[in-house]
Amino acid sequence: MVQEVFDAYSFVFEEELLEEISEVGTLKEFKENERIIEIGDHVTAMPLLLSGAIKILREDQDGDELLLYFLERGDTCAMTLSCCLGHTKSEIRAMAETPTKLIMIPIEKMEEWTSKYKSWRNFVFESYHSRLSEMLDTIDTIAFLNMDERLLKYLRDKAKINQNDLVQVTHQQIAYEMHTSRVVISRLLKKLELKGTIALNRNSIQVIDL
Amino acid sequence: MVQEVFDAYSFVFEEELLEEISEVGTLKEFKENERIIEIGDHVTAMPLLLSGAIKILREDQDGDELLLYFLERGDTCAMTLSCCLGHTKSEIRAMAETPTKLIMIPIEKMEEWTSKYKSWRNFVFESYHSRLSEMLDTIDTIAFLNMDERLLKYLRDKAKINQNDLVQVTHQQIAYEMHTSRVVISRLLKKLELKGTIALNRNSIQVIDL
DNA sequence: AAAGCTGTGTAACCAATGTTACTGTATAAG
DNA sequence: CTTATACAGTAACATTGGTTACACAGCTTT
Numbered sequence: 001m002v003q004e005v006f007d008a009y010s011f012v013f014e015e016e017l018l019e020e021i022s023e024v025g026t027l028k029e030f031k032e033n034e035r036i037i038e039i040g041d042h043v044t045a046m047p048l049l050l051s052g053a054i055k056i057l058r059e060d061q062d063g064d065e066l067l068l069y070f071l072e073r074g075d076t077c078a079m080t081l082s083c084c085l086g087h088t089k090s091e092i093r094a095m096a097e098t099p100t101k102l103i104m105i106p107i108e109k110m111e112e113w114t115s116k117y118k119s120w121r122n123f124v125f126e127s128y129h130s131r132l133s134e135m136l137d138t139i140d141t142i143a144f145l146n147m148d149e150r151l152l153k154y155l156r157d158k159a160k161i162n163q164n165d166l167v168q169v170t171h172q173q174i175a176y177e178m179h180t181s182r183v184v185i186s187r188l189l190k191k192l193e194l195k196g197t198i199a200l201n202r203n204s205i206q207v208i209d210l
Numbered sequence: 211m212v213q214e215v216f217d218a219y220s221f222v223f224e225e226e227l228l229e230e231i232s233e234v235g236t237l238k239e240f241k242e243n244e245r246i247i248e249i250g251d252h253v254t255a256m257p258l259l260l261s262g263a264i265k266i267l268r269e270d271q272d273g274d275e276l277l278l279y280f281l282e283r284g285d286t287c288a289m290t291l292s293c294c295l296g297h298t299k300s301e302i303r304a305m306a307e308t309p310t311k312l313i314m315i316p317i318e319k320m321e322e323w324t325s326k327y328k329s330w331r332n333f334v335f336e337s338y339h340s341r342l343s344e345m346l347d348t349i350d351t352i353a354f355l356n357m358d359e360r361l362l363k364y365l366r367d368k369a370k371i372n373q374n375d376l377v378q379v380t381h382q383q384i385a386y387e388m389h390t391s392r393v394v395i396s397r398l399l400k401k402l403e404l405k406g407t408i409a410l411n412r413n414s415i416q417v418i419d420l
Numbered sequence: 421a422a423a424g425c426t427g428t429g430t431a432a433c434c435a436a437t438g439t440t441a442c443t444g445t446a447t448a449a450g
Numbered sequence: 451c452t453t454a455t456a457c458a459g460t461a462a463c464a465t466t467g468g469t470t471a472c473a474c475a476g477c478t479t480t
Contacts, residue, residue, distance in 0.1 A: 058346065060354040068349070082339040091346055114331060121324060121331075128338040129292040135345040136268065136301055139278070142353050143389055144270040147467065170427065179353055181468055186428060202427065202476065357437070380457065391438055396458060412446060412457065424479075432470085439464070449454070 004050045005103060008073050013119045020113070021048070025103035030096040037094040043083040045104035049075050052100030053161045057093040057177070066142075067154070067177035069134040070097060070161045078131035081124065084110055097161060147180065148188050154178060155198065159207045167205045214260045215313060218283050223329045230323070231258070235313035240306035247304040253293040255314035259285050262310030263371045267303040267387070276352075277364070277387035279344040280307060280371045288341035291334065294320055307371060357390065358398050364388060365408065369417045377415045 002022040009018060025048070030036055037043070039059055054071040056079065071077060071094075079092050084107040113120040141150055154174065158167045171189065175182045189205070192198045199206040212232040219228060235258070240246055247253070249269055264281040266289065281287060281304075289302050294317040323330040351360055364384065368377045381399065385392045399415065402408045409416040 058349060058353075060350060064354060066349070066353050078338070079342060082335075082342055085335050086339050091343070115325075115328065118325065124335075125292075125295050128288070128342075129296050131342065132289060132292050132338075132345070133301070135342065135349070139268060139276070139345070139349060139352070140270060142349070143268075143276045144274060172427075182428090183430085183469075184467060187430085187467095190429075200428085382457075392458085393439075393460085394437060397437095397460085400459075410458085422480085424477100426475100426477080428475080429473080431472090434469070435467085437464100437466075440462085442461090443459075444457105445459100446457075447455085450452080 004101065005048075008050045009048065012074070012123055014117065017113065017117045017120060020109075021103065021105065024109055025105050027101065027103050030100045030102075032096055032099055034096045035093070036096060036100075036102075037077075037080065037090050037092070039090055039093050041090045043080055043088075043090055043107070045106055046080055046084050046110060047077055047102040047104055049073050050101040050103060052102075053097040054094050054100060054102075055097045055177075057095065058091075059093060064179050065093075065176050066179045068092065068138050069131075070157065072161065075130070076123075076127050078127045081110075081127060147178075147184060148191065150178060151185065151188050152192065152197065155205060155207050165207045167207060168203060169205065170203055214311065215258075218260045219258065222284070222333055224327065227323065227327045227330060230319075231313065231315065234319055235315050237311065237313055240310045240312075242306055242309055244306045245303070246306060246310075246312075247287075247290065247300050247302070249300055249303050251300045253290055253298075253300055253317070255316050256290055256294050256320060257287055257312045257314055259283050260311040260313060262312075263307040264304050264310060264312075265307045265387075267305065268301075269303060274389050275303075275386050276389045278302065278348050279341075280367065282371065285340070286333075286337050288337045291320075291337060357388075357394060358401065360388060361395065361398050362402065362407065365415060365417050375417045377417060378413060379415065380413055 002018075004027075005022050005025070006018055009021070013021070026045075027050075028047075030052075036047070036054060049071055051073050054077070056068045056071065056077065058066045058068050077094060080090065080094075083090055114124065141153060145153070151174070154177070155167055158169065159165050162168075171185045172182045175185045178185070189198065189200060193200050197207075197209040199208060212228070214237075215232050215235070216228055219231070223231070236255075237260075238257075240262070246257070246264060259281055261283050264287070266278045266281065266287065268276045268278050287304060290300065290304075292298075293300055324334065351363060355363070361384070364387070365377055368379065369375050372378075381395045382392045385395045388395070399408065399410060403410050407417075407419045409418060
């Protein structure tokens with residue numbers, strides 16, 4: 001366990017903090033598409049991502065979803081962080097996009113480390129910075145782009161996070177995450193295929209033109 | 211100056227920090243609709259809001275705007291904060307919504323205070339938390355609401371921040387900030403007026419049904 | 421092989437939003 | 451007072467995206 005923490009965070013944290021993390025953190029593993037945090041959950045620990053990728057989703061009253069962004073190795077969820085500090089409930093849903101390992105830090109340590117370790121403070125600030133940037137990007141996407149452009153961005157992001165040009169996803173799944181309908185997605189995907197940007201298969205899409 | 215800082219932040223910061231703020235901070239005043247920060251500006255100081263209100267806007271490549279959220283007394287701009295720490299350029303535009311007083315803190319002090327004052331750390335974390343919440347709210351609004359609902363929310367928020375049910379704004383101005391066209395806004399406003407939710411005048415709108 | 425389920429393709433239609441064009445009216449400038 | 455300008459109302463139309471309905475193809479189960 002110590003080794004995995006070291007691999008993912010050695011460039012960020014000092015030796016002593018890495019040790020502490022290994023001591024008090026609990027390792028957790030999630031399978032693809034397994035739920036990690038649900039909206040309304042009480043947050044009692046903060047996750048540090050060791051490997052894999054997590055997708056962060058927002059949901060409205062009617063149960064309509066929207067994909068916000070992905071987290072990767074070395075990231076933490078600033079939302080959760082935020083909830084920890086404010087002792088509030090989770091505002092988002094987190095699901096494993098790929099098989100994921102993470103280490104959970106009890107919230108009691110947060111405050112302590114924040115005053116004790118400069119590297120921890122910087123990490124927390126940096127996380128907030130990244131998350132704000134991601135949120136801005138998400139806002140740009142839904143405010144300024146049309147569906148076809150959003151779809152292309154979705155596919156590119158998905159291909160990137162999975163490190164694979166063959167995106168394993170159904171049209172229905174895309175529709176959920178982009179908060180639109182399956183028919184709309186099928187229609188636009190077909191157009192993209194005709195343009196030669198992608199190739200369509202059952203249950204997967206080959207992204208050609210990156 | 212010391213008094214104004216004290217008024218707005220005495221419940222947040224300890225005496226010693228309030229003193230330091232008064233010493234190193236520079237007081238700045240902005241008139242209504244005056245530009246405070248522009249996209250791409252290099253950020254060299256962090257603002258603490260003493261009085262008034264600021265609106266934060268995002269812009270795309272084509273110059274299309276979108277209102278993100280408002281800041282009030284006691285707030286700071288977590289975006290700017292984020293830029294300070296990351297030494298990056300501003301991602302947003304800030305404009306005075308009402309006559310505004312703020313005190314600018316040189317970024318050099320940021321790091322120092324972060325380790326020195328617990329209250330400062332908490333303030334910074336709290337600011338990030340608020341901003342993330344506002345951003346989520348913004349995303350909910352543009353992703354899940356129709357134009358008519360968004361418009362109503364816009365008017366309510368505007369009335370609230372100006373502490374006045376008579377919102378001084380033109381249809382064109384609303385269209386800019388909501389990233390749509392003037393005709394669409396005029397159309398929807400007329401519908402709302404017929405329903406008795408608002409009353410329309412030249413250059414202003416009376417919000418009736420809060 | 422037959423039945424059943426899930427995923428995809430597509431047409432036809434509808435609703436929401438965006439665009440163009442023109443009107444009138446209040447206010448400001450000359 | 452006259453002219454110019456900014457603001458607002460509205461019709462007609464275009465486009466985008468959402469809905470309904472149905473056909474069919476590829477697996478899986480029996």
